[in-house]
Amino acid sequence: MLKGKTALVTGSTSGIGLGVAKCLAAQGANIVLNGFGDAEGPKAEIAALGAKVAYHGADMSQPAEIEDMMKFAASQFGRVDILVNNAGIQHVASVEDFPVARWDAIIAINLSSAFHTTRLALPAMKAANWGRVINIASTHGLVASAGKSAYVAAKHGIVGFTKATALETATTGVTSNAICPGWVLTPLVQKQIDDRAAREGIPVEQAQRELLGEKQPSLQFTTPQQLGELAVFLCSSSADNVRGVAWQVDGGWTAQ
Numbered sequence: 541m542l543k544g545k546t547a548l549v550t551g552s553t554s555g556i557g558l559g560v561a562k563c564l565a566a567q568g569a570n571i572v573l574n575g576f577g578d579a580e581g582p583k584a585e586i587a588a589l590g591a592k593v594a595y596h597g598a599d600m601s602q603p604a605e606i607e608d609m610m611k612f613a614a615s616q617f618g619r620v621d622i623l624v625n626n627a628g629i630q631h632v633a634s635v636e637d638f639p640v641a642r643w644d645a646i647i648a649i650n651l652s653s654a655f656h657t658t659r660l661a662l663p664a665m666k667a668a669n670w671g672r673v674i675n676i677a678s679t680h681g682l683v684a685s686a687g688k689s690a691y692v693a694a695k696h697g698i699v700g701f702t703k704a705t706a707l708e709t710a711t712t713g714v715t716s717n718a719i720c721p722g723w724v725l726t727p728l729v730q731k732q733i734d735d736r737a738a739r740e741g742i743p744v745e746q747a748q749r750e751l752l753g754e755k756q757p758s759l760q761f762t763t764p765q766q767l768g769e770l771a772v773f774l775c776s777s778s779a780d781n782v783r784g785v786a787w788q789v790d791g792g793w794t795a796q
């Protein structure tokens with residue numbers, strides 16, 4: 541379905557980003573990976589699906605590096621047709637104790653990076669009259685939790701940015717939508733489970749059950765693959781007129 545298209549997924553060396561990249565690759569898209577840590581393993585996983593793959597290690601907090609990554613993607617594959625803004629970090633602290641540098645980093649990586657990639661990707665998408673901007677937001681783009689002020693602000697921001705982009709592209713073949721996962725068992729969430737286990741002096745399995753029970757009525761984690769399949773749908777022609785949505789995949793979290 542996506543043969544000949546190129547998808548750039550930020551923060552795709554692990555977790556949700558890698559899951560989304562694999563689903564898009566399975567549909568035939570060329571993939572540009574980004575993120576920290578080991579890139580060779582993820583590159584091999586994408587190549588094994590028969591897709592062409594390239595990697596750029598831009599730090600999403602640095603606009604100049606983002607510009608370099610977008611130029612690199614165009615030089616490798618012509619243009620970016622599908623942009624998945626996924627890179628994200630978390631820090632948990634009360635507002636008055638929140639380290640200023642962590643606030644700035646979360647806003648830069650979880651929100652401003654999507655502005656930079658999108659502003660740089662849109663001209664070629666509009667010229668081709670086809671494009672998909674998919675922002676991996678969160679339930680925290682729709683509701684809040686205590687201790688996550690920067691993350692909640694950034695995720696609410698990206699839901700708003702998704703809508704504004706959708707309006708600016710509404711009469712074109714370019715769409716912009718957000719996916720709002722609840723808990724997904726990735727390194728980002730495993731750290732929160734481990735912190736809870738250590739804080740409460742309980743086994744990790746119990747901390748995991750408590751984390752789910754607190755927010756996610758299904759008591760099941762959403763998987764990166766399920767989010768990837770939703771991204772594939774948003775790339776299909778059936779989704780040509782899906783514009784500016786913030787789509788929950790959260791086991792009922794925001795239905796409460």
Ligand code: NAD
Pocket residue numbers: 550551552553554555556557574575576577598599600601626627628629649650676677678679720721722723724725726727728729
């Ligand atoms: P993860 O920690 O497994 O992956 C994050 C990815 O982003 C990694 O590839 C990492 O290298 C990359 N990254 C981090 N900082 C970066 C930077 N400065 N520049 C470039 N890349 C950077 O986390 P995840 O759970 O897969 O999260 C992915 C996205 O999904 C995030 O935006 C997160 O907020 C969102 N999300 C996660 C959950 C969840 O439960 N895991 C729920 C809702 C939303």
